[in-house]
Amino acid sequence: MTTMAPDAGTQDDAAYEARFNAAVAAEERIEPRDWMPDAYRASLVRQIAQHAHSEIIGMQPEANWITRAPSLRRKAILMAKVQDEAGHGLYLYSAAETLGTSRDELLDRLHAGRQKYSSIFNYPTLTWADVGAIGWLVDGAAITNQVPLCRCSYGPYARAMVRICKEESFHQRQGYELLLALSKGTEAQHAMAQDAVNRWWWPSLMMFGPPDDESAHSAQSMAWRIKRHSNDELRQRFVDICVPQAESLGLTLPDPDLTWDEERGHYAFGPIDWDEFREVLRGNGPCNEQRINQRRTAHEEGAWVREAATAYAAKQAERSRHGYRAPQDQQQGDTQEEDIA
Amino acid sequence: MSSADWPLWEVFVRSRRGLSHTHAGSLHAPDAAMALRNARDLYTRRSEGVSVWVVPSAEITASSPDEKDSYFEPAADKPYRHPTFYEIPEGVRHL
Numbered sequence: 001m002t003t004m005a006p007d008a009g010t011q012d013d014a015a016y017e018a019r020f021n022a023a024v025a026a027e028e029r030i031e032p033r034d035w036m037p038d039a040y041r042a043s044l045v046r047q048i049a050q051h052a053h054s055e056i057i058g059m060q061p062e063a064n065w066i067t068r069a070p071s072l073r074r075k076a077i078l079m080a081k082v083q084d085e086a087g088h089g090l091y092l093y094s095a096a097e098t099l100g101t102s103r104d105e106l107l108d109r110l111h112a113g114r115q116k117y118s119s120i121f122n123y124p125t126l127t128w129a130d131v132g133a134i135g136w137l138v139d140g141a142a143i144t145n146q147v148p149l150c151r152c153s154y155g156p157y158a159r160a161m162v163r164i165c166k167e168e169s170f171h172q173r174q175g176y177e178l179l180l181a182l183s184k185g186t187e188a189q190h191a192m193a194q195d196a197v198n199r200w201w202w203p204s205l206m207m208f209g210p211p212d213d214e215s216a217h218s219a220q221s222m223a224w225r226i227k228r229h230s231n232d233e234l235r236q237r238f239v240d241i242c243v244p245q246a247e248s249l250g251l252t253l254p255d256p257d258l259t260w261d262e263e264r265g266h267y268a269f270g271p272i273d274w275d276e277f278r279e280v281l282r283g284n285g286p287c288n289e290q291r292i293n294q295r296r297t298a299h300e301e302g303a304w305v306r307e308a309a310t311a312y313a314a315k316q317a318e319r320s321r322h323g324y325r326a327p328q329d330q331q332q333g334d335t336q337e338e339d340i341a
Numbered sequence: 342m343s344s345a346d347w348p349l350w351e352v353f354v355r356s357r358r359g360l361s362h363t364h365a366g367s368l369h370a371p372d373a374a375m376a377l378r379n380a381r382d383l384y385t386r387r388s389e390g391v392s393v394w395v396v397p398s399a400e401i402t403a404s405s406p407d408e409k410d411s412y413f414e415p416a417a418d419k420p421y422r423h424p425t426f427y428e429i430p431e432g433v434r435h436l
Contacts, residue, residue, distance in 0.1 A: 031406065033403070033405070033406045035406075035407070080386075083386070084386070087382075087386065090368065090383055091366060091383075094366055094368065097349070097367075102345070103369065104345045159366075160366070163366075167387075306343075306344035307343075309344070310343065310371050312371070313372035313375065314371075316372060
């Protein structure tokens with residue numbers, strides 16, 4: 001932290017900055033207590049917080065279908081997936097905290113609408129097939145974005161991403177399998193799967209962010225090696241991966257301009273409706289208000305759980321001061337000691 | 342103490358018997374018992390561990406990153422601590 005470099009004058013700052021730049025250039029990782037430029041810290045807090053918020057807001061559209069999952073197998077899978085998203089949020093909030101921001105501060109900013117989350121989660125999940133489309137396309141796009149982040153210059157963020165990417169792979173595959181089952185099912189099921197893909201395709205392409213020449217933070221993030229590839233590069237990679245996968249599903253992608261470009265060795269695709277993207281970002285998507293309201297409500301209605309946990313911890317501490325140990329705690333204590341020994 | 346003041350705990354997981362515990366991440370919890378339970382839910386959802394430790398982050402004493410070079414420098418000029426430092430004639434075995 002800058003504050004940990006005692007009496008660092010401008011001259012020292014320049015030396016610190018030179019060392020920081022050299023470490024980044026040498027592909028070394030920056031760790032929490034290292035000196036770093038204020039703008040690097042601010043940029044990471046913004047990105048990691050937005051990422052963490054996306055994980056926990058992303059629980060909502062899918063949780064919407066847990067009670068209506070068509071089988072116990074699908075229900076168990078969906079619950080595990082939604083639980084994973086909560087876990088991913090926690091890994092990322094922890095990473096953000098190493099930069100000197102508290103979790104409550106970040107949640108307050110989310111609830112006040114001062115920090116963003118991925119605009120994709122402002123779209124509704126209208127049918128069961130949407131759960132499949134989210135897994136295949138939304139998680140697929142997220143993986144394409146996140147795999148390079150495993151090599152991000154900031155150590156705690158990179159480590160969180162390694163863990164997340166391992167777990168995301170199940171998310172994508174369960175979605176694909178779900179869509180495949182529908183696609184090969186009855187005519188109505190096939191149509192439902194196609195409709196979901198039609199609605200989720202374009203918003204998924206928007207997940208990579210604005211085109212390179214309009215992206216506000218891209219160039220600096222690439223220089224700091226927080227980002228490794230440009231938005232357009234990753235978007236192209238995703239399209240190239242999806243086209244053959246859609247064929248195997250027996251579904252089409254809703255883009256008449258989608259053609260193989262022999263010369264470039266990539267699929268060419270039609271124009272993205274950036275006006276829609278900006279509108280959703282501005283808060284005018286179909287579900288912006290609902291998502292943030294539900295988040296605030298969950299936080300407020302969960303307050304009693306946090307209070308109860310705090311009270312319980314205080315009571316336990318009080319009891320142990322008086323020499324009382326509950327039988328359950330005794331047992332737990334013993335296992336732990338045995339383990340350390 | 343409100344939940345905002347819950348201390349930070351560092352989580353260490355032993356992935357299987359015979360290996361040491363390694364740092365997995367951190368979390369907030371009001372006390373050690375709840376930190377342990379949360380650590381299980383957060384860091385071993387896919388059987389990643391057979392044992393978990395939680396340690397209050399505030400209890401960790403760490404070397405300073407600013408002194409990294411001078412602090413570890415004394416080991417740098419002692420290559421004779423490594424077996425590769427020594428030249429042994431060819432053909433000598435089991436050494």
